[in-house]
Amino acid sequence: MKSMSNRKLVVLSALLAAVPAAVFGGPALAQSSLAMLDTLEKGAWEVRFRDGTAPRSICVRSGRELIQLRHSESGCNRFVVEDGANEVTVQYTCRGNGYGRTNIRKEGSNLVQIDSQGIADGRPFQFSAEARRTGSCR
Secondary structure: OHHHHHHHHHHHHHHHHHHHHHHHHHHHHHOOOOHHHHOOOOEEEEEEEOOOOOOEEEEEOOOHHHOOOOOOOOOOEEEEEEEOOOEEEEEEEEOOOEEEEEEEEEEEOOEEEEEEEEEEOOEEEEEEEEEEEEEOOO
16 A cells, blocks of 8 residues: 555656646747847848759748748747757647758858758658848849
C-alpha cells in the first residue's frame, strides 16, 4: 500500500514540476514577436537559392513572408524557436501539406540569409538562400 502512494507522489511531483513550464515558458515562447522581421525594409525582394534554383521575387510587407517560402498557404501553425535581435528560427506545420523549419539571419535591413528544411507536397526539401530588397512592390 505504501508503494502505491509513493508512486502517486512521484507522478504528482512530476505534474506539478511541468505546470510552470507549460504555463509560463510555453506560451511566452510560442507567442514571441519576431520583432527582427519588422525591421526589414518593406518592398520587393529577390530570393537567390544557393543550389542554382531560379531566383524568386516576393513582396515583403512584414518580413514573415520569408518564413514559409515552400508553403505559400496561410493558416499554418507556427512555433518560434529563436527570437533574437538579428536571427529568428520558426518551426511551422501546414495541416495536410507538411511542415518546415526556417532560420533567417539579418545582415542588414535589406539583406538576409535563409536556411529552411522540411516536407512539402509529400517530399523533403532543404535550401539555403540569400534574400535582398530590390525595390518597391508592383
